[in-house]
Each structure stands twice: as structure tokens, then as C-alpha cells.
Amino acid sequence: MPELPEVETVRRRLAPALEGRRFEHVEITDPRLTRPNDPFEVARELEGERVTKVDRRGKYVIVRFESGRALLIHLRMTGSLRHANGGELREDPHRRAVVNLDDGSDVAYRDVRRFGTWLLLEPPEVDTYIDARVGREPLDDSYKAKDLAEKLAHRRAPIKAAILDQRTVAGVGNIYADEALWRAKVHPLTPANELTPDEVKAVYKGIRASLQAGVRRQGSTLRDYQLPDGSSGTAQERFKVYGRAGLPCERCGTPIDKIRVAGRGTYYCPHCQVYRGAAYAARSSSSPPSRSRRQSSV
Numbered sequence: 001m002p003e004l005p006e007v008e009t010v011r012r013r014l015a016p017a018l019e020g021r022r023f024e025h026v027e028i029t030d031p032r033l034t035r036p037n038d039p040f041e042v043a044r045e046l047e048g049e050r051v052t053k054v055d056r057r058g059k060y061v062i063v064r065f066e067s068g069r070a071l072l073i074h075l076r077m078t079g080s081l082r083h084a085n086g087g088e089l090r091e092d093p094h095r096r097a098v099v100n101l102d103d104g105s106d107v108a109y110r111d112v113r114r115f116g117t118w119l120l121l122e123p124p125e126v127d128t129y130i131d132a133r134v135g136r137e138p139l140d141d142s143y144k145a146k147d148l149a150e151k152l153a154h155r156r157a158p159i160k161a162a163i164l165d166q167r168t169v170a171g172v173g174n175i176y177a178d179e180a181l182w183r184a185k186v187h188p189l190t191p192a193n194e195l196t197p198d199e200v201k202a203v204y205k206g207i208r209a210s211l212q213a214g215v216r217r218q219g220s221t222l223r224d225y226q227l228p229d230g231s232s233g234t235a236q237e238r239f240k241v242y243g244r245a246g247l248p249c250e251r252c253g254t255p256i257d258k259i260r261v262a263g264r265g266t267y268y269c270p271h272c273q274v275y276r277g278a279a280y281a282a283r284s285s286s287s288p289p290s291r292s293r294r295q296s297s298v
């Protein structure tokens with residue numbers, strides 16, 4: 001699934017093509033993309049809208065219009081956007097929508113597994129909708145370790161599950177969570193509220209460093225992720241742990257191990273990331289386990 005670096009790369013590529021342009025004609029051929037809203041109605045509503053800005057929050061691409069409305073695009077598992085000159089789009093059985101722009105170029109949306117969504121929000125809904133689902137942007141200058149510490153203080157969930165929750169911090173998914181925890185030398189199963197202040201700071205730095213590395217390499221290309229010009233990112237060539245089970249840790253040489261955390265395949269170094277949650281758990285075993293909180297994976 002595209003995570004912050006991939007979505008940010010898409011945003012950066014799409015912005016110059018879309019900003020200032022008007023949606024002249026819109027065709028949405030898959031009702032799943034807009035459900036429960038009618039795809040024909042959404043397409044008609046989008047026609048005539050002029051784009052002021054292509055924005056991003058977490059894993060959402062936000063196409064903001066002059067009218068104050070916004071089109072919220074979530075690529076989910078396999079969604080991708082393509083920009084091409086008029087008449088240059090090739091036939092594609094997985095295409096779900098096409099926008100013809102007023103300069104004659106086209107933006108096409110492709111999605112093999114069809115989990116992606118397009119949601120048109122009216123002006124008063126835009127910020128409230130997003131704020132309810134997505135936490136702080138980890139790469140903002142104003143985002144500090146204490147912001148992360150506040151979110152983790154009352155979470156008993158494993159740290160990996162906590163940072164996958166989009167309300168803890170925006171845009172971290174399965175890949176960059178593993179990368180961040182390796183950088184922080186924190187075991188993914190460590191209960192979030194048992195991290196020391198130094199460990200929280202290390203996780204904060206690890207999240208920022210791994211996301212920045214991903215953005216620098218224009219995201220990672222695994223499966224269906226493609227950039228709007230059809231090219232690929234290269235972050236996957238530099239992953240520290242993700243997808244590297246059995247290969248040596250670049251810090252200590254120990255083979256990277258793979259376990260499951262929060263239902264997700266999780267890579268870590270058993271030497272660099274020592275689990276010490278059990279000792280902490282034994283100390284506080286008198287308190288009953290809390291029910292795990294509902295996760296938000298937007």
C-alpha cells in the first residue's frame with residue numbers, strides 16, 4: 001500500500017499538471033470508487049471545478065478547488081494516477097476514472113484491486129473530515145517528539161500497531177513502520193506506553209528519517225505503485241529491514257527476522273531491537289489488560 005513517501009511523490013508530480021486547470025469532462029466507470037455516492041453524479045459535480053492546489057494529508061491526495069470543495073483520493077492497495085497528453089492514454093482494463101483537463105491533457109485513475117476511493121467534500125466538511133481520521137504530519141517542522149509522546153503515553157498496544165494508527169501520526173504504513181523501528185532500535189512488540197523518553201525520541205527520529213529517505217527516492221515500487229508519468233520509485237532498494245528476512249542487518253550482521261504484529265508481516269533485527277516488554281509487563285501484571293482500541297488504517 002502506498003504510504004506517505006509514495007503519496008507525497010504522486011502529489012509532487014501531479015501538482016504542476018493539475019494546478020490552475022479546470023476539470024472539463026469526468027468519467028467514473030467504477031461505482032466502488034465513489035460509493036455510497038453515485039459515480040455519475042460525482043463526475044457531473046466535478047465537471048467545471050478549477051484546481052487551486054494539490055495537497056496531501058497522510059495517505060490522502062487532496063485536490064482543492066476554487067469553489068472550496070475538495071476531492072479526497074485514497075489509493076489504498078493498488079490505486080495509481082497517470083497524467084498524459086490528450087490521446088496518449090493507452091487502453092487499460094483496470095482504469096476506473098478519467099479526467100479531461102482544459103489544456104487537453106488527461107488524468108487517469110487505475111486500480112487493480114479496487115479498494116481506492118474518491119470522495120468529493122463540500123467546503124465546510126473538508127478539514128473536519130480529514131482531522132477526524134488523520135493525525136499530525138510527521139515531516140512538518142512543527143511536529144516534535146513530544147507530540148508523538150503524547151499520543152503514545154496511554155497506548156498499551158505494541159509500538160508498531162500504535163504508529164500504524166493514522167491518528168497517532170499521519171502516513172506511516174507497514175513498510176515505513178518497520179524501517180522507523182529498526183532505526184530507533186525498538187522492538188515492534190514493545191507496548192507503546194512502556195517506551196522510555198529516549199526511545200520515544202528515537203522512534204520520532206526514525207519515523208522522520210525513514211519517511212524522508214522514502215521521499216528522496218520517490219517512494220518505493222512494490223507491486224502496482226507507479227508515478228503519474230509511469231515511472232517507478234527506488235526506495236525499496238535501500239530498505240534496512242522491510243522484505244529482508246534472513247539477510248544480514250547492516251548495523252550488526254544478524255539475520256533479519258520476520259514476525260507478525262497487529263496481523264502484519266513485520267521485519268526487525270533480533271540483536272538491535274531487543275524485546276524487553278515482558279519484563280515491564282511482569283512488573284505491572286496486577287493491572288488487567290485493556291481492550292485494544294479500534295484501529296484506523298486510513
Ligand SMILES: [Zn+2]
Nearest residue numbers: 249252269272
Ligand atoms: Zn542489527
